[in-house]
Every structure is written in structure tokens, then in C-alpha cells.
Amino acid sequence: MPDANHFVADSHDSPKPNENAPYTHFETNAIRTQTPRSAQKEHAVPIFATSSFIFDDAEEARALFASEKEGNIYSRYSNPNNDEFIQKLCLLEGTEDGMAMASGMAAMFLSIASFVRSGDHILACRSLFGSTHQILTQILPRWGITHTYADWDDLENWENYITPQTKMIFVESPSNPGLDLLDLEKLGKLAKKHNLLLNVDNCFATPYLQNPAKWGADIITHSATKFIDGQGRVLGGAILGRKDLIQEVRYMARHTGPAMSPFHGWVLSKSLETLAVRMEKHCQNALEIATFLEQHPQTEWVKYPFLPSHPQYELAKKQMRLGGGLLTFELKGGQTRAVRFLDALKMISLTPNLGDTRSIITHPATTTHSKLSDQEQQKVSITKGLVRLSVGLEHVEDIKADLTQAIAASEE
Incomplete structure (x- = not known):
């Protein structure tokens, strides 16, 4: 079992990493999780700069497209560099699965759009990044998806804003830029009580400082452009969560195309090491x-x-x-x-x-x-x-x- 005390200061209970993590400590999982070496026996993972992948035969191609077999088909669907990046993030956040996106806002949009339909309702904290605010107020209403804003300091009344059409609670904690916090444990219980998805933007905290899955988050979103990259070099995003939820995201991403480039996946995977x-x-x-x-x-x-x-x-x-x-x-x-x-x-x-x-x-x-x-x-x-x-x-x-x-x- 991983050593939970590694993850938090003082004596507070720690968000635990994925129980399937191969190593006990955060840093080791971030550094030693790696795509299997090729015949060249490279120490550092190479960049898989390819748009597509070769099939051994027609039957393998059929099986891959039918999802009867796991493997790479096309870099819009998956790529070894992006897969390594996501595998690390899942270990560090304590989630089952995830998918890399071309940018943080692509992740924010797909983490919502993958789960809502016309007529659905989203309950969100008013304290959000400007572009996320635009998605909720200007873009999703085009398709009949509504929202209600609630204030971070009014959490006791959030239950009153839930309707039969509500499908998701979306929050940032800490918020951008006000640095307001939401009690993730209370939100997790509220979401579970009403069978809602809790979607937490964990960009400001990163998986090193906060693990929303511990508190009941179903979906965790990241703009990897920020602290995960850490040097202002590339754009990237990630959506993490349960396997069944990520399957919905994967379907949407596969057919709408917000794919991360292999180079950016390589950079961001290396960034997680530090x-x-x-x-x-x-x-x-x-x-x-x-x-x-x-x-x-x-x-x-x-x-x-x-x-x-x-x-x-x-x-x-x-x-x-x-x-x-x-x-x-x-x-x-x-x-x-x-x-x-x-x-x-x-x-x-x-x-x-x-x-x-x-x-x-x-x-x-x-x-x-x-x-x-x-x-x-x-x-x-x-x-x-x-x-x-x-x-x-x-x-x-x-x-x-x-x-x-x-x-x-x-x-x-």
C-alpha cells in the first residue's frame, strides 16, 4: 500500500495515489512510469512523431477498430507519448483512466460536453476562469444546455439549486484568480446524494498539492500548460476519471479531434518528473x-x-x-x-x-x-x-x- 503520509504536510490525512501504482512515492511514479523500451534500448523515451501505426494483418486492423484489442491506430486516437503522460497523471491523481487534450480549454470543454445533452443543467461555482465562463454562458446555451452559478461562500445552499435536469457540478479550487476554495468533501457528498458528476478543475493545485478524487470528484481536469509543464513551452490539457466516464470523453475526442501532439505529450511527461x-x-x-x-x-x-x-x-x-x-x-x-x-x-x-x-x-x-x-x-x-x-x-x-x-x- 502506498505511503499516504508522503502526500501532505503536518499530520493531515493524505489523498492516496492509485492503489495500482508500482512505487510507494509520488516522485518515483512520476519519474519511473515509462513507455516500454524499443529494440534500441533507449533510456529516455523517444518522440513518436507519426500520424498512424502499422497493423500486422487485416484481422488486427479489424480487431483494433472494433475495440476488441488494445493498440495504436492513429495519433488522433492515441499515441505512446500521450499515453505515457496520461498514465503518469492517473497514478498521481488516483484515477482509473484519462485522456490528453490539445489545450487546457479543450479539456474543460470536453469534460463538460461529453456528459451533457440538450435540456441538461450544470451547477457551477461562479468563480471560474474567463474562458470557462464563456463556455457556460455563451457556447453551451446554443445547444439548450443551461447553468446556475452559486457562490463559494454559500455552499450550504447549493442543494437548493439542483433541479431534475442537473447533470454536473463544475468547480475550480482554488479559483482563478480569486483563490477561493470549495469544500471538495462536501461537494463530493452532495454530488453522490443526487447522482451528479462532480468535475473539478485542479489546475492551480496540481496532483502534487491536491487530489480531488479522494474527496469524491468523478472527473478531474487540468490545463497542463501551467504548472504541469512549468516552463511556458507547450499547450496541453488532461481529463481524468473512472474508465466508464473516460470512454465517453474518448468517443467525443476521437470524432471531434482535440488531440495533443506527440511532441507536447513527450514534453509534458518529462515535466511531470520534476x-x-x-x-x-x-x-x-x-x-x-x-x-x-x-x-x-x-x-x-x-x-x-x-x-x-x-x-x-x-x-x-x-x-x-x-x-x-x-x-x-x-x-x-x-x-x-x-x-x-x-x-x-x-x-x-x-x-x-x-x-x-x-x-x-x-x-x-x-x-x-x-x-x-x-x-x-x-x-x-x-x-x-x-x-x-x-x-x-x-x-x-x-x-x-x-x-x-x-x-x-x-x-x-
Whole structure:
């Protein structure tokens, strides 16, 4: 049985890896899970840059297309590089099966669209990434699929929003960019009580910090573009869950084509080998930066899951191993001050991505969540002065120095 204590800080119960995992510890499974070696006896897995695969004979071709035999047919369906990436993620998340997608948003869309039909209803947390919000509010309604938004701090009333047409609960935890948390255990029980699918976007936490399947999630979605890649190199996404559910995803993906390229699958599988050590450092730096900013006289507020001042600090300690690599804060002076501050930064990158080795900062109200109305932004904890900082792996004193000089330069 895997050593559960490896996965969480302090003495909290740990999300357990897949019981079929060949090794006891997270890092070893991420590193040593590998596609079988070819006759060349390579140490590192090669890139299988092929669009299709050869059949031994006509009967094998028939059996593969009839799903009577497992094997590769066409890289839009499966590829050894993508399969290795997904096999690792399943071991790390504790799920039975999964499928790689071309991007995080392809994963978000297919993880919903694979399970809903015209007339169905989705219950979702209001605090969502901007593009996910567009899927729910602008795209799915074209096909008669409706949704209801509920607030993260109103979980006790979520049951009241469930209708006979409800098929899925969709949430992010921590949310983007407000870093609000949902109690995954309560949601898991609610979903089970009403026979609903619980779909959790685990992008911010990664499988190293949080395993939603432990708390009852049926589907786990990832934008692998972020911390899983970790260096801002490629796009990718993943959908994980039970075998029967992933079969539905596989059918949709096979015929609609959001396939991950073999090269990206190769990159992301290699990235998982360093996920644990990177997340440890991201979290260490982020907590130090959050503490530093909270004490700064020019700061209005700071939000970080593992700061005691976070309104859901105890919940964060319960269901996350560490606090993650993201924080949000606001300087005195609102949006005008935020713009001056961003323009004064010299090292930290101004870009909409996150989860990079390099520290990244953005202003969600005018970029990633700009399509939300002012009222909608307020409801998801986005103030006009809020900035989102993805804390990188630079030396923490250099990050502090850039923040300090930019704060000073932005003062009137």
C-alpha cells in the first residue's frame, strides 16, 4: 500500500495515489512510469512523431477498430507519448483512466460536453476562469444546455439549486484568480446524494498539492500548460476519471479531434518528473512573498491559501498539501496604482500565463477576465486593483527586490 503520509504536510490525512501504482512515492511514479523500451534500448523515451501505426494483418486492423484489442491506430486516437503522460497523471491523481487534450480549454470543454445533452443543467461555482465562463454562458446555451452559478461562500445552499435536469457540478479550487476554495468533501457528498458528476478543475493545485478524487470528484481536469509543464513551452490539457466516464470523453475526442501532439505529450511527461520538486519551491517562495506583501505598508490586502488571514485557511490545510504558487493582492490606489506598478516591474514578466519557472504577473480585470461585467467581476472577488502573481523559481530575494522597487516607483 502506498505511503499516504508522503502526500501532505503536518499530520493531515493524505489523498492516496492509485492503489495500482508500482512505487510507494509520488516522485518515483512520476519519474519511473515509462513507455516500454524499443529494440534500441533507449533510456529516455523517444518522440513518436507519426500520424498512424502499422497493423500486422487485416484481422488486427479489424480487431483494433472494433475495440476488441488494445493498440495504436492513429495519433488522433492515441499515441505512446500521450499515453505515457496520461498514465503518469492517473497514478498521481488516483484515477482509473484519462485522456490528453490539445489545450487546457479543450479539456474543460470536453469534460463538460461529453456528459451533457440538450435540456441538461450544470451547477457551477461562479468563480471560474474567463474562458470557462464563456463556455457556460455563451457556447453551451446554443445547444439548450443551461447553468446556475452559486457562490463559494454559500455552499450550504447549493442543494437548493439542483433541479431534475442537473447533470454536473463544475468547480475550480482554488479559483482563478480569486483563490477561493470549495469544500471538495462536501461537494463530493452532495454530488453522490443526487447522482451528479462532480468535475473539478485542479489546475492551480496540481496532483502534487491536491487530489480531488479522494474527496469524491468523478472527473478531474487540468490545463497542463501551467504548472504541469512549468516552463511556458507547450499547450496541453488532461481529463481524468473512472474508465466508464473516460470512454465517453474518448468517443467525443476521437470524432471531434482535440488531440495533443506527440511532441507536447513527450514534453509534458518529462515535466511531470520534476513536478514535486518544482511545486515545493513554488509554494515556499509564494508563502514568503505573500507574507512579505501582507506586511508592506502600501498593500491593501493579500490573499494566499496558506496565509492564516485567508478566510478558508483551515479548509486549505485540510485538502491541500501546500498553498500553491499563486497569490493575489492589491496596492493602495486601486486600478490606477496597479497599472503604474505593473509598468514599473523590471524582472517579473507581464503575461497572461501562469505556473512558469519565471514569475508572472497580470491584471485580471483588464485581461483574463475582461469579458466579465463589473458586477460579475465583483461577485468572483476581482477588484479593479487586484493583480495575480504566479511566483516563480527565481531566488526569493530577487522577486522581493523587483516588487519593492515597483511599489516604490508607483507611488504618487
